[in-house]
Amino acid sequence: xxxxxxxxxxxxxxxxxxGKESVYAVSKLLGVSQQAVANWYKLGTVMDDExxxxxxxxxxxxxxxxxxxxxxERITRRGNANLTKTWRKIASQIS
Numbered sequence: 001x002x003x004x005x006x007x008x009x010x011x012x013x014x015x016x017x018x019g020k021e022s023v024y025a026v027s028k029l030l031g032v033s034q035q036a037v038a039n040w041y042k043l044g045t046v047m048d049d050e051x052x053x054x055x056x057x058x059x060x061x062x063x064x065x066x067x068x069x070x071x072x073e074r075i076t077r078r079g080n081a082n083l084t085k086t087w088r089k090i091a092s093q094i095s
Contacts, residue, residue, distance in 0.1 A: 002094045004069040007040045007047045010055045017058060030054050046073050068094060 005013075014026050023041075027034045030051055039045045047055070049067055056066040072087045 002065055002068070002091055004072055004091055005061070005066065006073055007045070007070065010047065010052070010059070010066065010069075011037065011040050013059050014055060029058060044077075046070055046077065064094065 011026055014029055015021055018025055018029055020026075023034050023037045027037045030037075031054060032047075032051055036045075036047075036051075040047060047070060049070060052066045052070045053063050055061075056063040068087075068091055072084070072091060075083045075087050
């Protein structure tokens with residue numbers, strides 16, 4: 001099965017990449033607002049797909065892996081067990 005990532009894991013990896021812990025630094029790297037980054041941490045929101053592509057490129061992770069991870073995170077948070085199971089199956093086939 002392919003490795004999946006949460007929004008917070010991806011954001012934390014961006015912090016490690018740039019060697020800074022600030023919301024400001026991550027927002028500048030990814031071209032998003034500081035509020036968007038803060039919301040990932042404070043509210044648990046999921047980053048949008050465009051940002052996911054920028055993260056994938058910065059971290060040298062396949063874009064497909066990041067986009068699939070974000071979709072799986074969104075579906076899981078909605079609490080729909082059937083969709084979550086289906087997306088996990090899709091994830092397992094992408095390896």
